[in-house]
Amino acid sequence: MSSTTSAAPRTFFGKDAIAFIVLAALILVVFPVALDIFRLNLVGKYLTYAFVAVGLVLCWGFGGILSLGQGIFFGLGGYCMAMFLKLEASSPENTAIQSTPGIPDFMDWNQVTELPWWWVPFNSFPLALIAILLVPTAFAYVIGAAMFKRRVGGVYFAIITQAVAAILTILIVGQQGYTGGINGMTDLRTLLGWDIRTDSAKLILYFVNAVLLLGVILIALFVKSSKFGRLLIAMRDKEDRVRFSGYDVANFKIFVFCLAAAFSAIGGAMFALQVGFMSPSFVGIVPSIEMVIFCAVGGRLSIFGAVYGALLVNYAKTTFSESFPELWLFAMGGLFIAVVMAFPNGLAGIWKSHVEPLLPRLMKRLRPPAIVSAPTKAPAE
Amino acid sequence: MTFDTETAPKDFLLAVEGLTVSFDGFKAVNDLSFYVDENEIRVIIGPNGAGKTTVLDLICGRTRATSGSIRFRGKELTTMKEHQIVHAGVGRKFQNPSIYEDLTVFENLELSFPRGKTVWGSLAFRRDREVIDRVEEIAEMIFLKDHLDTEAAILSHGQKQWLEIGMLLIQKPDLLMLDEPVAGMSVAERVKTAELLNTIIKQHSVIVIEHDMKFVEDIAHRVTVLHQGKVLSEGSMDHVQHDPKVVEVYLGH
Numbered sequence: 001m002s003s004t005t006s007a008a009p010r011t012f013f014g015k016d017a018i019a020f021i022v023l024a025a026l027i028l029v030v031f032p033v034a035l036d037i038f039r040l041n042l043v044g045k046y047l048t049y050a051f052v053a054v055g056l057v058l059c060w061g062f063g064g065i066l067s068l069g070q071g072i073f074f075g076l077g078g079y080c081m082a083m084f085l086k087l088e089a090s091s092p093e094n095t096a097i098q099s100t101p102g103i104p105d106f107m108d109w110n111q112v113t114e115l116p117w118w119w120v121p122f123n124s125f126p127l128a129l130i131a132i133l134l135v136p137t138a139f140a141y142v143i144g145a146a147m148f149k150r151r152v153g154g155v156y157f158a159i160i161t162q163a164v165a166a167i168l169t170i171l172i173v174g175q176q177g178y179t180g181g182i183n184g185m186t187d188l189r190t191l192l193g194w195d196i197r198t199d200s201a202k203l204i205l206y207f208v209n210a211v212l213l214l215g216v217i218l219i220a221l222f223v224k225s226s227k228f229g230r231l232l233i234a235m236r237d238k239e240d241r242v243r244f245s246g247y248d249v250a251n252f253k254i255f256v257f258c259l260a261a262a263f264s265a266i267g268g269a270m271f272a273l274q275v276g277f278m279s280p281s282f283v284g285i286v287p288s289i290e291m292v293i294f295c296a297v298g299g300r301l302s303i304f305g306a307v308y309g310a311l312l313v314n315y316a317k318t319t320f321s322e323s324f325p326e327l328w329l330f331a332m333g334g335l336f337i338a339v340v341m342a343f344p345n346g347l348a349g350i351w352k353s354h355v356e357p358l359l360p361r362l363m364k365r366l367r368p369p370a371i372v373s374a375p376t377k378a379p380a381e
Numbered sequence: 382m383t384f385d386t387e388t389a390p391k392d393f394l395l396a397v398e399g400l401t402v403s404f405d406g407f408k409a410v411n412d413l414s415f416y417v418d419e420n421e422i423r424v425i426i427g428p429n430g431a432g433k434t435t436v437l438d439l440i441c442g443r444t445r446a447t448s449g450s451i452r453f454r455g456k457e458l459t460t461m462k463e464h465q466i467v468h469a470g471v472g473r474k475f476q477n478p479s480i481y482e483d484l485t486v487f488e489n490l491e492l493s494f495p496r497g498k499t500v501w502g503s504l505a506f507r508r509d510r511e512v513i514d515r516v517e518e519i520a521e522m523i524f525l526k527d528h529l530d531t532e533a534a535i536l537s538h539g540q541k542q543w544l545e546i547g548m549l550l551i552q553k554p555d556l557l558m559l560d561e562p563v564a565g566m567s568v569a570e571r572v573k574t575a576e577l578l579n580t581i582i583k584q585h586s587v588i589v590i591e592h593d594m595k596f597v598e599d600i601a602h603r604v605t606v607l608h609q610g611k612v613l614s615e616g617s618m619d620h621v622q623h624d625p626k627v628v629e630v631y632l633g634h
Contacts, residue, residue, distance in 0.1 A: 227497055227506035230488050234481040241479040244441060245493045245548065246467035247503075255500045 016221055019304045023217070027210045037199045044206040044274045046314035047213055049074075051267025053295040053306035054213075054220050055260030060292070061300035062229060063256045064236030065153070069161030070264050070291045072168055073136035075283030077265025079172075079179070080135055082278035083119060084128035085188035085196075086180075104185070110177030119178075125192060132269045133262055140261030144254035151250075153239075162285055169284035184279025188272065196273060209270045213307070216263050220303050223259070232256060264291075286329075293336045299348025308347055393452075394419045394556060394586050395440070400449035402439060409435045411610035413449070417556070423588045424597045426621075427607035428631050433590045434476065436607070437558050440588075441473040442466045453556065464498070472554030476561050476590075478541035482534035486525050486544060489533050490516045493548040515551060522580065523547035524573060539570035543577065550581065557587045563596060575599065594632075606631060 031043050052070045060066045092102040100113045107115070121127040143164060147157055172179045180186070188196070195201060223229055231252060235242050243249050272278040281287065290313075298309020313335070321328040343349055395417040402410045410432045417423050425433050438444040440451055442463040451458040458466050481489050494515060497506035520526045523543040528536065533544060542562060549557055562578065563571050575596060581587065582600060591597050597604065597618060604621045606614040608631070614624040621627050 223504070226504050227492070228500070228503040230484055230492060231503055233483050234492055237481045237483055238479050240443070241475075241481065241545075241548075242492075243463045244443075244467060244473050246464050246495065246498050246552065248462070248464045248499075251500050252503075 016225075016304075020214075020217065020221070023304055023307060024214055027213070028207070032203070032206070037202055040206055041202045041274060042318065043311070044202070044209050045271060046311050047209055047307075048267040048271040048274065049291060049294055049314060050213055050307040050310040051216055051270070052260075052264040052291045053298060053310045054216055054303055055263035056292060056295040057300055057303050057306045058220055058223060058232065059256050059260040060295065061302075061306075062224065062232035062236065063253065064232075065253055065257060066155075066158045066292070067161045067257065067260070067288075068158045068285070068292060069165040069288050070260065071283045071285075071288035072161070072165050073140060073261035073264035074268035074271070074287070074291070075168065075172075075278075075280070076136040076139060077132050077268030078272040078278040078282060079185070079268075080122070080128060080132040080265075081269035081272040082185040082188060083122040084125060085191060085272065086185045087115075087119070087122055088191070089187060089189045104180070105187070106180040106183070106185075107177055112177040116178055132265055136265035136268075137258050137262045140258045141254060144257040145250075148250040148253040148257075153253075162288065165283065165285050165288045169280045172280040172283065180279075182280060184277055184281070185272075186277040186279075188276050188278075191273065197276060202274065205270070205274050209274065212266055212270065216266065217303055217307070219259075220263075223256075224303065228252070228255075290332065293332060293339075295346075296336065296339050297346050299346030299351075301345055302348030302352075305346055305348025305351070312347070392419075393417065394421070394454065395588075396450075396452045397436075397440070398450050398452075400436075400439060400451060401447050402435060402444060403447045408610055410439065413607075413611060415605055415612060415615065417586060417588060419586060421586055422582050422600050422602045423586075424601040424604045425588065425590050425607060426592070426597060426604060426631065427613070430609075431607040432610040433607055434560055435610075437473060437560055437588070437590065440466075440558065441471055443473075467552065467554075468498075470555035472549040472552050472557050474545050474549055474557070474559045474562065476564065478538065478545050480533045480541055480544050480548065483532065485530050485532055486520065486536070487516055487529040489544055490519055490547055490551050493551045495552050519547045519551045522550065523577065537570075539566045539574070542566065542570075543574070546577065546581070555586060557581065557585045559587065559589045561590055561592065563591065563593055571596075 027043075027047065032040060035043060052074055056067070056070060086104045090102065090104045095101045095103070095105065095108070098105065098108040100108055103112065103115050121131065143161070147153075147160060152160070173182045175181070190196060196205065231242065231247065235249060235252060239249055242252075268278075268282070271282065294310040294313050295306045296309070297313050298307065299305030313332075316335075317328060317332070320331055324331075339346060345352070393416045397416070398414045400410055400413040401408060413432075413436065415423075425436065427433055435444060439446050440453075440458060442458065442461060442465075446459045449459070453466075453469055453471060456469055458469070458471070461469065481492070484492070491508065491512060494512055496512070497503045516529070517526065520529055523546060525531075525536075525540060525544060525547065528540070533541065536544060542565075546559070546562065559578075563574050566574060571593075578587075578589075578600060589597075589600070601618050603616060604618050605612055606621050606624070606627050608626075613630065614621045614627045616624075622632065
């Protein structure tokens with residue numbers, strides 16, 4: 001805040017507005033113009049992780065609650081979407097060769113002969129949309145309430161979220177007949193009759209994803225600029241003081257954890273739509289830790305930094321694992337260590353400490369005539 | 382509000398009765414009873430380990446009592462949660478300055494302002510004239526008017542202590558509990574703090590833990606001397622200073 005009046009609240013106009021416009025221009029204009037549809041689809045996939053990273057900035061960066069299980073919510077959101085798409089792809093005509101037509105193929109392979117009751121609501125698109133938001137958020141509420149009301153925090157909370165992620169993966173893999181098992185739900189084709197595998201559909205989905213992400217960023221910016229945002233920082237700093245200032249700390253933690261879960265779920269659902277399948281490999285411990293790394297590399301205190309972190313790390317992952325598939329995990333681990341040791345505030349921190357101070361000088365250099373001409377004219381008059 | 386008509390002695394602001402807390406068998410506070418009147422300044426003194434801070438922890442809900450009762454204006458505090466006790470009107474300052482280092486002085490005070498204390502309330506909270514005026518008024522009192530935009534981390538130790546006192550004042554508590562408010566301060570800061578506390582105590586009931594006898598003599602209405610979790614002596618400063626038991630265990634000959 002450069003203004004000297006303390007009365008001026010931290011709003012999301014100003015610096016954040018510029019960052020928002022730059023990001024919007026990048027993902028709405030620059031990428032679609034510069035990239036072919038295959039690459040654009042990849043960027044769209046990367047951006048679904050940005051939803052998770054933005055949630056982590058609020059939850060971990062501001063609130064100090066490290067969740068190593070965001071894959072749970074990304075996965076639940078993705079599976080809710082995938083279940084709807086899978087049911088649509090499993091119409092009796094499409095599945096006529098099965099012993100039980102009209103149910104998803106993996107059920108048929110596993111001798112399931114009837115659609116389980118909890119699959120039934122996913123026949124309806126509105127109900128599926130509600131489930132995408134509600135199921136992960138409700139699950140986050142249960143975990144959050146169980147932990148935060150008992151004042152479990154810090155490392156213990158991180159470990160428990162990780163354990164839940166592991167359990168969920170095992171559950172999905174184990175219940176093959178109901179979930180598609182290790183292969184996940186594949187062969188997703190249409191959304192309300194609209195073929196999502198075509199190039200034009202991919203382009204449209206990219207834009208839907210981009211607009212949703214920008215919406216989520218706006219929500220995150222609002223939360224950050226509200227008193228809630230400052231309370232998150234206060235809780236990270238001195239939880240007891242917040243409690244003895246009359247706040248029920250657990251409720252605030254539950255809320256931010258649920259919000260991060262809801263963001264992740266939207267990302268997961270858009271992932272399933274754009275990639276065309278969903279599998280347990282996006283739910284467990286490794287993807288959950290990767291999500292934390294996206295956020296850490298971008299800068300855990302910067303909403304925009306987290307988006308760039310998700311883009312860059314995923315880009316690096318694609319490029320790197322194309323040439324050295326076995327080495328990627330080591331590179332990722334190395335990257336995380338490097339971030340924590342060398343630049344704990346990530347790319348956003350580097351930007352803030354090294355690039356931003358240069359900007360005014362740069363601006364001056366860009367406008368030299370105005371500055372030079374003024375004093376030279378003065379004596380002539 | 383059924384308590385009001387029951388057993389609660391209405392004249393007392395705070396009634397602590399038979400309070401006991403035991404940590405693995407060690408009774409840090411043992412069958413303690415004392416009463417604080419409205420607008421009273423009570424100072425608690427006693428040697429290290431007497432249980433002074435534990436008593437404050439028990440009143441504000443940080444530590445749960447093993448047995449006994451703490452009634453504040455007739456409300457039983459021992460079963461309430463910390464934030465409910467705050468809303469009932471009890472404010473607590475910790476021994477080490479406990480402030481939000483990453484926030485500015487203004488934001489520190491604003492978070493303690495008694496409005497928007499729920500999740501939705503904090504999202505809808507607006508920094509209006511009322512808040513700004515109140516923050517500035519308090520900042521003036523705690524000598525930090527010129528530091529409103531300063532990050533709290535870079536304040537001096539004394540300024541941090543004042544800030545935390547300010548955070549309490551803005552809550553408008555009926556009972557203020559201060560744990561060694563002048564500890565670790567320079568002489569100049571001590572003088573200013575005494576001045577600040579003298580203004581505060583005109584408008585609040587206060588419980589203070591303090592070792593500085595000069596300071597205690599200046600402000601105390603009544604003094605409670607704790608020893609091994611029990612009241613050793615209670616009364617005016619003059620009374621406790623001449624109590625042979627107190628001289629024996631605390632003040633020295």
